[in-house]
Amino acid sequence: MRLRGSTISRRTDDQLRHMRAAGRVVAEMHESIRAIARPGVTTLRLDTVAREVLQRRNATSNFLGYHGFPAVICASVNEELVHGIPGDRVLDEGDLISIDCGAIINGWHGDAAFSIEIATSTPSTQRLITTAEAALDAAIRQMVDGGHLGDIGAAVDSIVSAAGYGSPTDYCGHGIGRAMHEEPDVENRGRRGKGPLLEVGVVLAIEPMLIGGGRNDVVELDDGWTVVTADGSLAAHAEHTVLVTPNGPEILTRL
Ligand code: MG
Ligand code: MG
DSSP states (O other), X not given: OOOOOSSOOOOOXXXXXXXXHHHHHHHHHHHHHHHHOOTTOBHHHHXXXXXXXXXXXXXXXXXTTGGGOOSSEEEEETTEEEOOOOOSOBOOTTOEEEEEEEEEETXXXXXXXXXXXXXXXXXXXXXXXXXHHHHHHHHHTTOSTTOBHHHHHHHHHHHHHHTTOBOOSSOOEEEOSSXXXXXXXXXSSOOTTOSSBOOTTOEEEXXXXXXXXXXXXXXXXXXXXXXXXXXXOOEEEOBEEEEEETTEEEESSOO
8 A cells, every 4th residue: 555645643642552452462463373383284274363362352353354355364475475365275394474464452553474484494585584574673773753764664675685685666564553554655665864754653564575586576466465476486574563762663563
């Protein structure tokens, strides 16, 4: 979703109380999925486990029904970059799976993603995943009062480019609050010091998406959702919902 805006909404303490609660639910969904993701498990089973967390925490899903999306998680395997639909696909040793999910508490949203390799450690796969995580970490460090939106994209791009990976130009992070996708777009490339100001109370979903083959091209499959790398190379995705505080960044989607 691509939106434009020159200023970014700031959240009140009361709103942030709900957003922290939603973020904790997302983190719990991630933990539950990590705990069972192994060879022989279907991606649908991962979705079921995530649904159980939502129910237990009296939270609702911002993925289920979003433009008709049929699940509470996106499960994207290997060359699938984002928006994979959970189903009867059985995970295999060495699969790289990216899980993206979110939760709503009292009308306020959280959204986060992670990538893991199933049951083994292949150096090239691990390098892709750890680079995605490093790009996210570097971007999160830009979430400080007085920074600019462009600092985030610049931080992501410097790490992704230095590692020789690609990144799609048509998909990016976003503002988040009463809706999952709000202004502004949080691009994975940018210019330091440019764009709207980052101020205390700003919350953004930051999400580097990496293409192992080094090109930026992606293709959407006929299911209308799954986005795959055009060259068939592996893809990785990492995301957190992050708040600017007077003391620096606060990751809301972490326990
Ligand atoms: Mg997400
Ligand atoms: Mg997102």
